[in-house]
Amino acid sequence: MSDPANLPCTHPLRERIAQAVRDVRARTPLAQSFTNFVTINLVANAQLAAGGTAAMSFLPDDVIDTAAISGADYVNVGTLLPFYKDALPQIARAFAKAGHPWVLDPVAAGIGKTRTEILNAFRAVPPTIVRANASEAIALASMWRLIDPDGASRPAGVESVDEVDAAVDAARAIARHLARYAPQGRAAVAISGKVDLVTDGERVFRIPGGSALMTKITGAGCSLGGVVATYLAVADPLTAALAASALYNRAGEAAERVAHGPGSFQVAFLDALWNVTPEQVAGSEILEQAAAQSADRSSGA
Numbered sequence: 695m696s697d698p699a700n701l702p703c704t705h706p707l708r709e710r711i712a713q714a715v716r717d718v719r720a721r722t723p724l725a726q727s728f729t730n731f732v733t734i735n736l737v738a739n740a741q742l743a744a745g746g747t748a749a750m751s752f753l754p755d756d757v758i759d760t761a762a763i764s765g766a767d768y769v770n771v772g773t774l775l776p777f778y779k780d781a782l783p784q785i786a787r788a789f790a791k792a793g794h795p796w797v798l799d800p801v802a803a804g805i806g807k808t809r810t811e812i813l814n815a816f817r818a819v820p821p822t823i824v825r826a827n828a829s830e831a832i833a834l835a836s837m838w839r840l841i842d843p844d845g846a847s848r849p850a851g852v853e854s855v856d857e858v859d860a861a862v863d864a865a866r867a868i869a870r871h872l873a874r875y876a877p878q879g880r881a882a883v884a885i886s887g888k889v890d891l892v893t894d895g896e897r898v899f900r901i902p903g904g905s906a907l908m909t910k911i912t913g914a915g916c917s918l919g920g921v922v923a924t925y926l927a928v929a930d931p932l933t934a935a936l937a938a939s940a941l942y943n944r945a946g947e948a949a950e951r952v953a954h955g956p957g958s959f960q961v962a963f964l965d966a967l968w969n970v971t972p973e974q975v976a977g978s979e980i981l982e983q984a985a986a987q988s989a990d991r992s993s994g995a
């Protein structure tokens with residue numbers, strides 16, 4: 695298989711990415727979150743540092759009413775409470791009815807009856823974007839019967855045990871499923887890891903970079919999901935997923951240059967989300983897998 699090629703510097707996708715970064719900073723869009731208790735503060739701070747605003751809520755009527763003024767929502771199933779089993783499907787149904795865009799982070803997909811019940815309920819009222827690590831994407835695609843479950847790896851807790859490349863078929867299958875339900879037929883999946891992978895179901899992009907220190911703070915992935923929702927408030931799903939992934943990689947590198955360990959890294963990372971320029975984000979290495987290879991890999995999915 696030939697190497698994926700970097701997008702030309704004048705590619706229209708790069709202009710859309712730069713515009714999304716600028717629009718968030720100019721328009722400070724609200725992206726509401728229903729997210730876990732471990733990393734909730736980092737999610738809100740990352741959304742603010744990227745230029746958006748944050749609101750966290752857990753009551754269905756509050757979430758659904760606030761969605762009317764929120765550009766996009768973020769749902770993360772990391773820490774569950776008993777009432778979520780009814781609340782989250784109710785919220786997803788309301789978003790579907792309103793055509794409201796939202797991002798799902800299926801944290802620890804495949805583990806626990808309650809989480810599986812909730813994630814299964816999302817199959818018929820799915821998000822616009824799934825943001826996950828490789829293991830979670832494989833587990834979700836398998837649970838939704840979009841890939842052969844025999845090929846799926848074991849559930850992995852909140853950390854990934856799979857490489858991003860192992861999740862290409864799962865990511866494309868999920869993105870195609872989401873697109874079938876999306877109001878404008880457009881959806882995306884963003885898989886994080888050493889090299890990030892973003893797909894709209896047809897095109898597959900790899901975004902290298904970032905810092906290994908991102909895995910030594912909790913919530914780099916969760917807050918990335920929140921920032922994807924912030925960009926989704928101003929941009930189409932593919933652009934939002936690419937822009938957030940590229941921003942995170944550039945900010946991770948900038949933070950690593952000044953950090954002394956995980957504590958100072960987190961502080962420096964928030965500063966970097968604020969300081970990285972639209973041109974730096976849009977100028978990132980974005981490697982596109984050739985279309986024929988994409989098609990080959992998807993056969994049978």
Ligand SMILES: Nc1ncnc2c1ncn2[C@@H]1O[C@H](COP(=O)(O)OP(=O)(O)OP(=O)(O)O)[C@@H](O)[C@H]1O
Pocket residue numbers: 801826827852853854886887888889890903904905906908909911912913914915916917918939942943946
């Ligand atoms: N080894 C690595 N080198 C560089 N960047 C990385 C590496 N691993 C992850 N990242 C980056 O860290 C961010 C979070 O990705 P990660 O895969 O750790 O999410 P996650 O497992 O869902 O995290 P969490 O659940 O703790 O929030 C992404 O921006 C990703 O690009």
Ligand SMILES: Cc1ncsc1CCO
Pocket residue numbers: 730732733772773801852912913916
């Ligand atoms: C550590 C942890 N446990 C539940 S959610 C979460 C944050 C990372 O996903």
Ligand SMILES: [Mg+2]
Pocket residue numbers: 801827852915916
């Ligand atoms: Mg995660």
